[in-house]
Amino acid sequence: MTSAAEPAAPYAGSPGRPDHGPDQDVPRVITAPATPGDRVFRGVLRMAGLSVFAIMGLIAFFLILRGSDALRAVGLSFLTEQKWQTAAHNFGIAAVLPNGLLIAVIALVIAVPVALGTAIFISEYAPVRLRAALISLIDLMAAIPSIVYGLWGLFFLQPRIIGFVRWMANHLGDTIPFLKVRTGDIGTSYTSSTFIAGVVVALMIIPIITSLSREVFSQAPQGEREGAYALGSTRWGMVRTVVLPFGKGGVIGAVMLGFGRAMGETIAVALIISPNFKAITHILENGANSISALIALRFGESDTLSLSALMAAGLVLFALTLLVNVAAGFVINRSRSGSATAD
Amino acid sequence: MTTLDLPPVAAPGPAADPAPTQAAAPRPERKVRLGGITREDVFTVAGAAIGSLALNWMLYERVLPFSGAFGFLICWYLLFLAGYFALGRLQWHRLMVRDRLVGVVAWSSGLLVVALIVDQIGYVLSRGSEAAQHLNFFTQSMDHTGPLNPITDGGALNAVVGSLEQLGLATLFAVPLGIAAAVFMSEVGGRMARPVRTLVEAMTALPSIVAGLFVLGVVIITFGFEKSGFAASLALTVMMMPIVTRAAEVVIRLVPGTLREASYALGGSQWRTVWNVVLPTARPGLVTAVVLGMARGVGETSPVLLTSGFTSQFNGNPFSDHQVSLPLYIWNYVKQPYDGMIARGFAAALTLMIVVLILFVTARVLGGRRPGQLTRAQKRRIDRDARRLEKAAAGAVARPYALRPQEQQ
Numbered sequence: 104m105t106s107a108a109e110p111a112a113p114y115a116g117s118p119g120r121p122d123h124g125p126d127q128d129v130p131r132v133i134t135a136p137a138t139p140g141d142r143v144f145r146g147v148l149r150m151a152g153l154s155v156f157a158i159m160g161l162i163a164f165f166l167i168l169r170g171s172d173a174l175r176a177v178g179l180s181f182l183t184e185q186k187w188q189t190a191a192h193n194f195g196i197a198a199v200l201p202n203g204l205l206i207a208v209i210a211l212v213i214a215v216p217v218a219l220g221t222a223i224f225i226s227e228y229a230p231v232r233l234r235a236a237l238i239s240l241i242d243l244m245a246a247i248p249s250i251v252y253g254l255w256g257l258f259f260l261q262p263r264i265i266g267f268v269r270w271m272a273n274h275l276g277d278t279i280p281f282l283k284v285r286t287g288d289i290g291t292s293y294t295s296s297t298f299i300a301g302v303v304v305a306l307m308i309i310p311i312i313t314s315l316s317r318e319v320f321s322q323a324p325q326g327e328r329e330g331a332y333a334l335g336s337t338r339w340g341m342v343r344t345v346v347l348p349f350g351k352g353g354v355i356g357a358v359m360l361g362f363g364r365a366m367g368e369t370i371a372v373a374l375i376i377s378p379n380f381k382a383i384t385h386i387l388e389n390g391a392n393s394i395s396a397l398i399a400l401r402f403g404e405s406d407t408l409s410l411s412a413l414m415a416a417g418l419v420l421f422a423l424t425l426l427v428n429v430a431a432g433f434v435i436n437r438s439r440s441g442s443a444t445a446d
Numbered sequence: 447m448t449t450l451d452l453p454p455v456a457a458p459g460p461a462a463d464p465a466p467t468q469a470a471a472p473r474p475e476r477k478v479r480l481g482g483i484t485r486e487d488v489f490t491v492a493g494a495a496i497g498s499l500a501l502n503w504m505l506y507e508r509v510l511p512f513s514g515a516f517g518f519l520i521c522w523y524l525l526f527l528a529g530y531f532a533l534g535r536l537q538w539h540r541l542m543v544r545d546r547l548v549g550v551v552a553w554s555s556g557l558l559v560v561a562l563i564v565d566q567i568g569y570v571l572s573r574g575s576e577a578a579q580h581l582n583f584f585t586q587s588m589d590h591t592g593p594l595n596p597i598t599d600g601g602a603l604n605a606v607v608g609s610l611e612q613l614g615l616a617t618l619f620a621v622p623l624g625i626a627a628a629v630f631m632s633e634v635g636g637r638m639a640r641p642v643r644t645l646v647e648a649m650t651a652l653p654s655i656v657a658g659l660f661v662l663g664v665v666i667i668t669f670g671f672e673k674s675g676f677a678a679s680l681a682l683t684v685m686m687m688p689i690v691t692r693a694a695e696v697v698i699r700l701v702p703g704t705l706r707e708a709s710y711a712l713g714g715s716q717w718r719t720v721w722n723v724v725l726p727t728a729r730p731g732l733v734t735a736v737v738l739g740m741a742r743g744v745g746e747t748s749p750v751l752l753t754s755g756f757t758s759q760f761n762g763n764p765f766s767d768h769q770v771s772l773p774l775y776i777w778n779y780v781k782q783p784y785d786g787m788i789a790r791g792f793a794a795a796l797t798l799m800i801v802v803l804i805l806f807v808t809a810r811v812l813g814g815r816r817p818g819q820l821t822r823a824q825k826r827r828i829d830r831d832a833r834r835l836e837k838a839a840a841g842a843v844a845r846p847y848a849l850r851p852q853e854q855q
Contacts, residue, residue, distance in 0.1 A: 137716070144717035148634050151626030152642045155691075158684060159645055162652075162660045169663040220555030228552045237556065239810060244563050246738075246806050248745025249654075250773050251570060251795050254780060258788075259569050267516035306562060313559070337545035360651060367653025369748040370777065395655040395748070402662070402752050410667065417659040424656075428648040436644075 162421065170415030173408060181415060187380050187397070189409040196394065196416055198380045202297065203393025203420075205383055206372060207365035209301025210308055214365075215358055217305075218312035225313070226320040227342055238317070245310035253371035256303035261294055261375065264302065268293045272387050284387050295377040297391040303371045308361035315360065319353030319438065320346050352438025359431035363424045369395035394420040490533050491550070498525035523554070567799065574796025577789040584797075588758035593784045602794045604760040605775035608675055609801075611764045612754065612771050613744050615679035616686055620743075621736050623683075624690030625725075628735075631691075632698045633720055643695075649688040657684040658752030666753065673755030675764030678771065681749030686739040693738050697731025698724060734813035741805040745798060747773035772798045 137145070174181055176192055184195025225237045269284075272293065276283035286292040323346045331341040347354075372393055378400055379390035394416050402413060502522040530550060534543035576597065577583050583601040591600025627646065631639045661681040665671050701724050709719040725732065755768030756778050763769075770778075772794050780791035 140718075141716045144720070145634050148626055148630040149638070151623055152630035152634075152638060154623060155627060155642055155645050155649060155688070158687075159649060161664070162656065162684075165660055165663045165668070166656075169667060217555050217558060220552050221559045224552035224556035228549055229556060237560070240560060240563055243803075243806055244559070246741050246745075246802055247563075247566065248747065248773060248798055248802060250745065250747045250776050251566065251799060254776070254792065254795055255566050255569055257780070258573070259565075264516050267520070270517045309559060337541055339545040339548040340541065342548070363651050367651070367655065369653065369655040370751075370773075374777075374780070395653055398655050398659060399748055399751060402659075410662075414659060414663055417656050420653055421656045424651065424653055425648055428651045429644060432644050432647045 159425075163418075166414050166418040166421060170411055170418050173411035173415045176408065176411075185381050187401075187412075189404070189406070189412050192408075194412050196419055198382050199392045199394050199397050199416065200419065202379075202383050202391055203366060203395070205297055205386065206301045206304055206391065206393055207362055209298060209386060210304035210365040211358065211362055213302060213305035214309045214312060214361060218309045218357075218361075219316055219354065221309070221313045222316035222320055223342060223346070226317050227338065227346065238314070241310045241313050241317075245314065249307060249368065249370045250374075252303055252307050253374035256299065256306075256371055257374050260303065261299055264299060265290065265293045268296070268298065268387050276387075281385055282387055283385055285385065286388055292389055293387060295375060295389050295391065297376075297383055297386040297388075300372045300375045300391050300393075301386070303375060304365045304368050307368060307371060308365050311364055312354075312357045312361045315357035315435070316350060316354045319350035319357075323349040350438075353435055356431045356435030356438060359427055359434060363427040363431060366393075366427070367395055367420065367424050368393075369399050372396045373399040486537065487546075490530065490537075490546075494526050494530035494533050498522055498529040501525055501529075527551070570792065570795050570799055573789070573792040574799075575793075577786075577793035578796050583790070583793050587760040589760060591758070593782060593787055595786065597786050597789050597793075600790070602772065602775055602790065602797065604758070605770050605772045605794060606797065607760070607762055608754070608764075608769045609744060609771040609773075609798075611762070612675045612679045612682060612750070612769070613740060615676065615764060616682035616743050617736065617740055619679065619683040620686040620690055620739060624687045624735075624739065625694050625732060627687075627691045628694035628698055629720060629724075631695050633716070633724065646688045646691050649684075650692060652684070652688075653748075654685055654746050655748040655752070657681045658749035660684065661749065662752045672766070673753060673768055674766060675754055675761070675769035675771075678750045678754035678769070679764065681753045682743045682746060685746050685749060686743040689742050690735050690739040693735030694728075694732055697728045697735065700731070701727045730812045734809045737805050737809040737812070741802050741809065744801055744805070745773060747777055750774050751777060772801075 173189075173194075177184065177194060181195045183197050184193060185198035187194045187199070221241070225234060225241070229237055269288070271282050272284040273288075284292050327345045327349075328341055331345050336344065372391075373396040376391040376393075376396060377389060378392045378396065380392065383391060398413050398417055398420075401409065404410070499522060502518065502525050506518055506521050527547065527550070531543060531547055534546055538546070580598050580601075582598060584606065585603055586599070586601040587604035588600045588602075589604075627642065631643055631646075658681050661677055661684070665677045665680060666673060671677065705723050705727060706719055709723045714722070750771050750773055754771060754774060756774055757768040757770055761767050761769045776791045776794045776798070778791075779787040779794070782788070
């Protein structure tokens with residue numbers, strides 16, 4: 104940091120930290136006696152901070168409280184039953200949960216390559232002048248309301264993608280079983296499917312994965328990049344040996360966050376799918392479902408048991424997304440702290 | 447790739463030059479341009495694109511029984527990559543071909559994402575302008591408009607007002623709570639700061655339908671209130687608060703520690719320091735945080751869907767009766783099988799997009815400034831104060847027996 108030419112005198116006053124120049128802004132530990140006002144102030148702030156725990160705790164508590172009726176009514180078959188007939192006490196998440204996960208997985212399969220390509224493009228290939236604009240554009244894509252994605256998917260994408268879906272079903276269906284469509288070759292066989300919902304959800308999680316990955320890619324140490332170039336690497340060689348290994352943790356975390364978001368996505372999915380209640384094996388066929396779409400489409404049913412069943416399903420969704428998101432948070436934080444020690 | 451023309455190190459002239467390296471010194475150092483686009487690069491990309499287009503047209507449209515624009519584009523892209531690889535292999539080394547191929551893939555995924563955003567905005571614009579170009583869309587509600595009425599009748603005034611009121615209430619709840627939590631994490635800290643941060647991050651990704659379900663379960667089922675705009679604003683608060691907190695914490699952390707130290711050195715208490723120094727310094731960033739939270743909140747559909755209740759009537763009171771908002775308006779009308787209703791839904795989507803865009807651009811413009819960086823107006827004010835003080839000081843010197851400005855109070 105300090106070159107020999109610089110006078111060493113200004114730092115003599117703080118012998119403990121000789122490395123930090125005057126413009127290096129390192130906060131010192133400040134100990135001040137707390138006034139009564141301060142104590143009140145800190146108490147209020149602490150309450151605001153802990154309100155996060157309160158809110159999340161209340162969400163869990165009320166979902167359990169309200170969902171317990173339904174769980175008591177059907178017991179463990181809530182996890183094994185595929186149908187959703189609340190009046191007949193015959194309902195469970197064995198269809199909606201895996202079907203929802205399937206939508207999320209399809210979304211990831213489409214979104215991850217595009218998002219990583221875009222992230223690499225923005226951090227490594229795009230002209231420097233365009234970079235800020237591209238980052239803003241990705242942020243804007245994340246800010247577009249999900250209902251607009253749903254409208255776009257339903258009215259713009261679906262009529263145009265049917266030809267491609269039909270092509271996949273007819274030509275790949277025989278070799279890859281889950282691409283088969285067994286309901287006859289008419290237009291409505293190919294609409295409102297798990298695949299189309301997955302494509303729209305993919306668009307919604309692209310910005311999340313892109314912006315997080317771009318952030319970790321752009322933090323790859325400059326010295327190692329130049330080192331790779333100096334050893335005669337091509338740009339891709341540099342990306343493959345420096346940027347990607349450096350960003351691996353962050354990318355995994357970003358993909359997990361995207362998965363969590365994809366699982367919870369409601370409105371776009373609910374607009375596109377036509378709900379069904381059996382576990383899906385053929386992703387191009389009409390009919391799909393997810394927990395969140397189920398809640399959005401069925402909450403109008405007024406009897407208590409139906410609502411209670413939805414609360415129980417919401418509890419499962421809440422627990423799953425919380426698990427995925429907290430795990431993703433840990434992965435990302437670990438990769439960040441690693442980046443701090445890398446140079 | 448590029449040859450460096452190095453300066454002659456040892457001049458071959460008459461020997462015994464005392465410092466041979468000095469011969470190179472007066473020559474200005476020329477920056478070596480690495481990379482850049484050559485004519486071959488352009489021709490290779492263009493050739494691959496045109497060749498694959500022709501081949502794809504023949505195969506896809508004529509030989510193989512495929513159809514659909516979507517499949518055509520995908521097949522064209524794959525053929526293009528193959529063609530580019532083949533063309534590159536003719537002229538370049540294997541490593542370089544791979545490098546160029548990855549470059550092309552990266553460029554195309556970036557372009558794809560840009561095209562998707564432009565397409566989405568353009569599509570909503572074109573479909574939405576059909577109903578939104580009639581002024582009645584913004585001045586009337588759907589009170590007396592049936593599904594078959596023309597789009598020159600009825601509008602989304604009720605939804606716009608509902609959205610603004612619910613967003614306003616939610617902002618009122620979420621902003622103090624969110625900023626206080628952010629200040630807690632960065633200024634008070636302690637053992638609890640880290641778990642709070644983890645939970646806030648998890649809460650950011652809380653499925654919006656769960657927030658709606660929560661408020662439905664608490665406010666409406668447990669406490670027996672009716673569905674209302676107020677209940678919707680509570681659900682929106684749950685969605686907006688973590689966003690505000692996260693964005694606010696980032697900017698509060700950027701406030702220079704020396705400012706805090708200066709405040710403490712002047713005898714300020716912690717609460718005075720935060721209130722008079724930290725928060726004002728971070729103001730532009732905090733406004734950005736709030737606006738980002740609002741942009742997220744205004745477009746949330748599922749919390750509103752479960753908690754506010756739909757009505758076609760105008761309801762300006764968020765505390766009683768059902769109240770419609772823009773996302774809910776869209777959700778209800780685009781599902782109806784009437785062209786006029788779908789057009790209204792798209793016009794509402796256009797309105798919503800414009801609101802989000804305005805909020806987003808506001809956040810960008812404000813967020814461009816770092817904490818503590820002054821606006822032009824602030825700089826002018828400081829200059830004016832400085833001039834006044836100077837004049838006062840000069841006056842004090844001219845009249846040595848008069849009271850100095852500081853002592854006048």
